Amino acid sequence: MASTELKQYSLAQVAEHNKPTDVWMVIHDKVYDVTKFLAEHPGGEEVLIEYAGKEATAEFDDVGHSSDAKEQMKQFLVGELIEADRKKKAATGLTINKRVALIAGSAAAIGAGLALIFKASSKK
């Protein structure tokens, strides 16, 4: 797998790169060193510095970055987050499980409701 070739970093290690002269950040569990990109970022260097050493996935996605931007960021990839620190993924997994549970629960409730209606109407 390609991802196993990437260097593994913890959030604590990424957090050490939190100065305007040394900016790392986490986007979708990947670790980026955007220090050399600061001055070129069309969205300005301030936002990148603000997220120096931090998780910036939600903010990156909120901007609705173009596919060009996503292509460009590959140049700054230095590694990926260690499995234990990938909170976002675990949370998404839970959300999907919850959704499935909700749908299954609703289906059961509708089924039970229909059964009651049938029972009631067959008594008449």
Ligand code: HEM
């Ligand atoms: C490696 C990481 C990043 C790359 C390569 C990147 C690249 C780009 C590019 C190419 C644009 C121009 C518009 C587009 O093509 O979508 C842009 C705009 C922008 N970016 Fe980023 N970006 C990165 C990270 C971030 C992060 C972490 C934030 C916020 C915390 C951010 C905030 C913005 C904003 C606010 C704009 C301006 C949008 C506008 O003016 O409409 N970017 N970025």
